[in-house]
Amino acid sequence: MSEPTTQEEARPGSSASVEFIGEWYRLDPSKPFEIGREADLDIDDNQYLHRRFLSIQFVDGLWWLSNVGSRLSASVSDPSGTMQAWLAPGARLPIVFALTTIVFTAGPTSYEFTIHTDAPAFVDSAPQRSPSGETTVGAVTFTLSQRQLILALAEPMLKREGTATSEIPSSANAANRLGWALSRFNRKLDNVCDKLSRAGVDGLRGGAGALATNRRARLVEYAVLSRLVTKDDLPLLDQSADED
Known part of the structure; x- marks a missing residue:
């Protein structure tokens, strides 16, 4: 080694x-x-x-x-x-x-x-955010509650300091963090994954029984690396969002 x-x-x-x-x-x-x-x-x-x-x-x-x-x-x-x-x-x-x-x-x-x-870096623009708090990535727009769902799953990774490992919360723990019923969380998770899948993001869909765990991890990876959510967005977890 x-x-x-x-x-x-x-x-x-x-x-x-x-x-x-x-x-x-x-x-x-x-x-x-x-x-x-x-x-x-x-x-x-x-x-x-x-x-x-x-x-x-x-x-x-x-x-x-x-x-x-x-x-x-x-x-x-x-x-x-x-x-x-x-x-x-x-x-x-x-x-x-x-x-x-x-x-x-x-x-x-x-x-x-x-x-x-030693290769030169490329410079690109970050995802656009509207004054209303919605986030647009390409043609995909996310509501506040959808961003809260992503943040609840990505929170441990966004908060990590001095470490390169983090735990992905279960759906039940993420729903509890938001004060939502698990059924509401799962419904919104389906919506978020469908939106990103239609926009060309891989790994968020699968057959029956597949990707129940992996799609949460894939969603967190994509959201953090693409700057869809950042550490500065974490206060949104404590905001009130209407049912979409």
């Missing part, structure tokens, strides 16, 4: 490095760097996490991120959060930003790490 380095050792003069919970790992272009339960970056002793989940490798002049697992997916985002890719098992994509954020969920726990390269 690779030994972590300090930020000062990893960043200057290196073409790429990985940061996870304050530890830095310089990437070697001559060999893959693997991330998982038993890998170069040993994320966590989590039975839901693959021993080898993600791999970073330098090929044809580019750093590539590959999903070498069989079940889990990862969300990949640029610094502004306006570009996001969903890396499914067997897929790979080039790392073209100076800073790339990767978030994934294994069981009830979400993890986040960053890849730093």
